[in-house]
Amino acid sequence: MQVQPLRWTGDSLELLDQRRLPREVIWVTCHTPREVEAAIRDMVVRGAPAIGVSAAFGLALAAMRGEDVKEAAELLRAARPTAVNLAWAIDRMLQRAAESGSSAAALQREAIAIMDEDLEGNRRLGRYGAELLGRSTTVLTHCNAGALATAGYGTALGVIRAAVESGRKIAVFADETRPYLQGARLTAWELQQEGIDVTLITDNMAGHFFQQGKFDAVIVGADRIAANGDTANKIGTYTVAVLAGAHGVPFYVAAPFSTVDLRCPDGSAIPIEERSAAEVTQMFGMPIAPEGIAVRHPAFDVTPARLITAIITDRGVIKPPFEEGLRAASRS
Ligand code: MRU
Numbered sequence: 001m002q003v004q005p006l007r008w009t010g011d012s013l014e015l016l017d018q019r020r021l022p023r024e025v026i027w028v029t030c031h032t033p034r035e036v037e038a039a040i041r042d043m044v045v046r047g048a049p050a051i052g053v054s055a056a057f058g059l060a061l062a063a064m065r066g067e068d069v070k071e072a073a074e075l076l077r078a079a080r081p082t083a084v085n086l087a088w089a090i091d092r093m094l095q096r097a098a099e100s101g102s103s104a105a106a107l108q109r110e111a112i113a114i115m116d117e118d119l120e121g122n123r124r125l126g127r128y129g130a131e132l133l134g135r136s137t138t139v140l141t142h143c144n145a146g147a148l149a150t151a152g153y154g155t156a157l158g159v160i161r162a163a164v165e166s167g168r169k170i171a172v173f174a175d176e177t178r179p180y181l182q183g184a185r186l187t188a189w190e191l192q193q194e195g196i197d198v199t200l201i202t203d204n205m206a207g208h209f210f211q212q213g214k215f216d217a218v219i220v221g222a223d224r225i226a227a228n229g230d231t232a233n234k235i236g237t238y239t240v241a242v243l244a245g246a247h248g249v250p251f252y253v254a255a256p257f258s259t260v261d262l263r264c265p266d267g268s269a270i271p272i273e274e275r276s277a278a279e280v281t282q283m284f285g286m287p288i289a290p291e292g293i294a295v296r297h298p299a300f301d302v303t304p305a306r307l308i309t310a311i312i313t314d315r316g317v318i319k320p321p322f323e324e325g326l327r328a329a330s331r332s
Helices: 033-041 048-064 069-077 084-100 104-130 156-165 182-193 203-211 237-246 322-330
Strands: 006-008 013-016 027-030 136-141 169-175 197-201 217-220 224-226 231-234 251-254 300-303 310-313 316-318
Touching: 006 048, 006 104, 013 048, 027 033, 027 048, 033 048, 033 069, 048 069, 048 084, 048 104, 069 084, 084 104, 104 156, 104 251, 104 310, 104 316, 136 156, 156 169, 156 182, 156 217, 156 251, 169 182, 169 203, 182 197, 197 203, 203 237, 217 237, 231 237, 237 251, 237 300, 310 322, 316 322
Parallel strands: 136 169, 136 217, 169 197, 217 251, 251 310
Antiparallel strands: 006 013, 013 027, 224 231, 231 300, 310 316
């Protein structure tokens, strides 16, 4: 079974409701840009490339309904701040709107192109990344950078899929990824659907398994890669990168080039989304902390470039120094 997070019907966007996985497989239908914006904000759809593709269809819907495309663009842009793929897809759609006089047909074609290119790009980066892995490899991943987070196939999990397709023996360890549990709910489900060897651990078990020499590589996705290679990804990624560095395990970031933001000089310029305290103090609606407790909930952190072994993109594998490599790849 091929996992797919979104479907375009020609007049609506259907999103697999990721809040309910793995218990229920339910699709949510969006007919308006406002519904798409709410779906992104509420995490019906999540993952950097998937929210970019969804926003693109949101703008196609705006044009089809005769709504102001620029207004819809600003609404969608504000849905989530960290993943640059969202702004990237919106800017590309606005450009197409300007060239076509906001033609609904042109915007629909552009959104489909963004979706198709993401899928193709993931297959390509998957093949590049697979070459970095040995014949028999155990990989640790964090969060969900899989088919569910993209137009399909995935980035970090795309590398794993490609490695499995190439005949390598791959075992995956998935961090559960507190507080939203993308690893436990989504990565574990997605890999299990396809029969890929996956073992779930809680985030605080990672150090123990590094110490035991369990991991040959770490592969994670990205929400925004700054010009110097500093990378924002799901909260907890930095901790894993420090552990990988301390144990001499290669730490790979896998992302399409739409995740690279050359206008961001380094990680300190990346906006970090703060999400609600309730996602930390409750689990499935049940309180797990005392009422009134002070809470912080940054949803992402920044891994400094010096902890990253290579960035696997759809334009090739980029090794340090990243600034030069990313700029050269942006011109290719
Ligand atoms: O808050 P989320 O679930 O949208 O965060 C997702 C991640 O951090 C992913 O690792 C990232 O977007 C890459 S998805 C290919």
